[in-house]
Amino acid sequence: MGLRMKPAVAGQENAVLNRQAKIKVKPFTKEAFVIRTTLISLVLLTVYGFFTFDYKDASLVGGTLSMLRNFGVMFFEPHFSHFTFWEAVYQVLITLGLAVLTTLLGGIAALLLGLLAAQNLTNKTVSNIVKGVIAFIRAVPTVLWVLIFAVAAGLGSVAAVIGMTFHSVGYLTKAYSESFEEMDNGIIEALKASGARWWQIIFQAVIPASIRYIVSWTFLRFEINFGVAVAMGAAAGAGGIGFDLFMASGFYFDLREVGTITYFILTVAILLEMTAMRIKKKLKTA
Amino acid sequence: MPVNTNFFLKKRLVSLILIGILLLVTYGAMVITQFDAVKGLTSIPQAVEWGIKNFYPNQDALDKLPRIWENLRETLLISLAASTVAGVFALVFAIIGSSTTRVNSFLGTFARGIATLFRNIDVAAWAMILLFSFGQSALTGYFALFFVSFGFLTRAFMETIDEVSNSSVEALRATGASYPSIIIHSVIPSSIPQMISWLLFTFETNIRSATLVGILTGTGIGFSFDLYYKSLNYNAASLVVIAIMLSIFAIEFLSNYIRRVIL
Numbered sequence: 001m002g003l004r005m006k007p008a009v010a011g012q013e014n015a016v017l018n019r020q021a022k023i024k025v026k027p028f029t030k031e032a033f034v035i036r037t038t039l040i041s042l043v044l045l046t047v048y049g050f051f052t053f054d055y056k057d058a059s060l061v062g063g064t065l066s067m068l069r070n071f072g073v074m075f076f077e078p079h080f081s082h083f084t085f086w087e088a089v090y091q092v093l094i095t096l097g098l099a100v101l102t103t104l105l106g107g108i109a110a111l112l113l114g115l116l117a118a119q120n121l122t123n124k125t126v127s128n129i130v131k132g133v134i135a136f137i138r139a140v141p142t143v144l145w146v147l148i149f150a151v152a153a154g155l156g157s158v159a160a161v162i163g164m165t166f167h168s169v170g171y172l173t174k175a176y177s178e179s180f181e182e183m184d185n186g187i188i189e190a191l192k193a194s195g196a197r198w199w200q201i202i203f204q205a206v207i208p209a210s211i212r213y214i215v216s217w218t219f220l221r222f223e224i225n226f227g228v229a230v231a232m233g234a235a236a237g238a239g240g241i242g243f244d245l246f247m248a249s250g251f252y253f254d255l256r257e258v259g260t261i262t263y264f265i266l267t268v269a270i271l272l273e274m275t276a277m278r279i280k281k282k283l284k285t286a
Numbered sequence: 287m288p289v290n291t292n293f294f295l296k297k298r299l300v301s302l303i304l305i306g307i308l309l310l311v312t313y314g315a316m317v318i319t320q321f322d323a324v325k326g327l328t329s330i331p332q333a334v335e336w337g338i339k340n341f342y343p344n345q346d347a348l349d350k351l352p353r354i355w356e357n358l359r360e361t362l363l364i365s366l367a368a369s370t371v372a373g374v375f376a377l378v379f380a381i382i383g384s385s386t387t388r389v390n391s392f393l394g395t396f397a398r399g400i401a402t403l404f405r406n407i408d409v410a411a412w413a414m415i416l417l418f419s420f421g422q423s424a425l426t427g428y429f430a431l432f433f434v435s436f437g438f439l440t441r442a443f444m445e446t447i448d449e450v451s452n453s454s455v456e457a458l459r460a461t462g463a464s465y466p467s468i469i470i471h472s473v474i475p476s477s478i479p480q481m482i483s484w485l486l487f488t489f490e491t492n493i494r495s496a497t498l499v500g501i502l503t504g505t506g507i508g509f510s511f512d513l514y515y516k517s518l519n520y521n522a523a524s525l526v527v528i529a530i531m532l533s534i535f536a537i538e539f540l541s542n543y544i545r546r547v548i549l
Contacts, residue, residue, distance in 0.1 A: 030547060031479070031547055031548050034544055034547045034548055035478060035479065035482060035548055038482055038544055038548075039482070042366065042369075042370045042373075042485070043370065045363065045366050045367070045370075046363075046366060046367040046370040046371065048363070049363030049364065049366060049367040050367060052360070052363065053360065053363070053364065053423075053424040053425070053428070054360060054423065054424050054505070055423050055424060055425060056421065056422065056423040056424075057421070057423070058419075058420040058421055058423035058425050058426075060425065063419050063420045063425055064419075066418075066419045067416065067419040067420070067429070070415070070418050070419050074415065093318055094318055094319055096315075097314070097315035097316075097318040097319040097321075098315075098319050100311060100312065100315040101312065101315050101316065101319065101321055104308070104312055135535075136531075139530075139531040139534045139535055139538075140527060140530070140531055141493075141494040141495075141497040141498060141530065142494070142498070143497060143498040143501060143508075144497065144511065144527055144530070147511075147515060148333065148337065148341065148527075149329060149333050151333070151336060151520075152329050152332040152333035152335075152336045153325065153326075153329035153332070153333070156320075157319040157320055157321045158321060158322055158325050158326050158329055159329070161319070161321055161326060162326055162329055162330065162333075227408040227409075227410075228408075230408045230410060230411060231408055231409065231410035231411075231498055234410045234411075234414060234502060235410060235498055235501050235502055239319070240319075242410065242411075245410075245411055245414050246414060246502075248414075249414035249415070249417055249418070250414065250417070253418070255418055258414065258415055258418075261411075262407060262411060262415065265406075265407060265408065265411055266403070266406055266407055269406035269407070269408070270402060270406050273402070273405075273406060
């Protein structure tokens, strides 16, 4: 009897063990592996980073407390001391002007390059060359383009606009060429078959078909360029409200004036964002 | 026939008016910024000529490579830490702010408002503001990048949640699943690939912005560039540019690989 019992008990034990093992709901795939590895390495590198940063004499807790205090002063007690309200508006207009010029110049250059970069409008070789050049342009930060141009053209609006245009060209060429590539090839083929020339195909079919995308991408870039223009005013002497910010913070140490300038920047940026969202929504429904 | 010609005439008129407005705005912008178009055009060949003659690394610059690498490493780590921590905060705010998963409309609007505030103050402005609190330390750059990444990621994550998990949330709600289990078992798993993609995107953008912030706050690779640039050591400055470019290419390559696998 005892001998016969044994296997039965062993079998029961096995069953219990099997029941305790979890049923695999999510199979372990390559995707899951890459997602997990990415997340773990991000966290580990972040922790490692916090241990190695050059904190100098700033402390995380003390700095954060003073940051909160400073935010209070900035946002609740803003004042004008080195400029008046209308002077600030004028400086904002200069910054907007820089953004307009950059976006327009960049848009025109990008339209041409975008046509060359679209594989369905040219051949693979030309497209790859243009895309390579664009990748190179995009890899260099805007501020470095501006500063490099400033050596040849001197600090000021010329270097700022040309340098900022480089990045806009990179960004817009990619966006434009992708929307050209998405378009219906049948239209191009039909025009080709009827004997239309390249320029005729571009102006009669390609641009009318993608004008909505072109407009919305260009406006999105304009929104980005406003921020960039503020930054270039502060870092590369481009003038405008960014330069006032740099002076208020770096020279006068006037926290309240920094608050005023921040309000100006914030107002324009939010207005631009709202307009961009409206344009985007219109495009989606149309 | 007359209807047809009218149509084309009207179309042509509209585009003419639009071009006119655009030209007027351009002219106004040129006047107000004192932009000299001729100088702008001629400066491009000038800059290219100058670049070929002066802007390349030499032996002297290569000796500075260890110091450049040290600063680049710090900048890369700051950009990464800012994106990761911003990602964690953005996840919480996106869940609160998304119209699919929000707790109530007041908290939702609050989360959206905070994100809008942080996103729309430019990173350079944040850097200048934070200089008051953290001085010329790595923390200034870190927080500047963190705030902007947080604002941007919150919006991106909200759109992702709305896009991906609308129907599954409804289905789970119908079965009587609790709010936390809906979030943990449906919302996060279904939107995590897209969220990682956005996180990698902010990491790439942060490296470029970190250069700018470094110039303003005197830290990291931006400081290296500024130092060599202002002392007219263009050979070393060009090496800094090449180092930044290579690291951006490497990270873009890596994140494109990750995107290909997970999306």
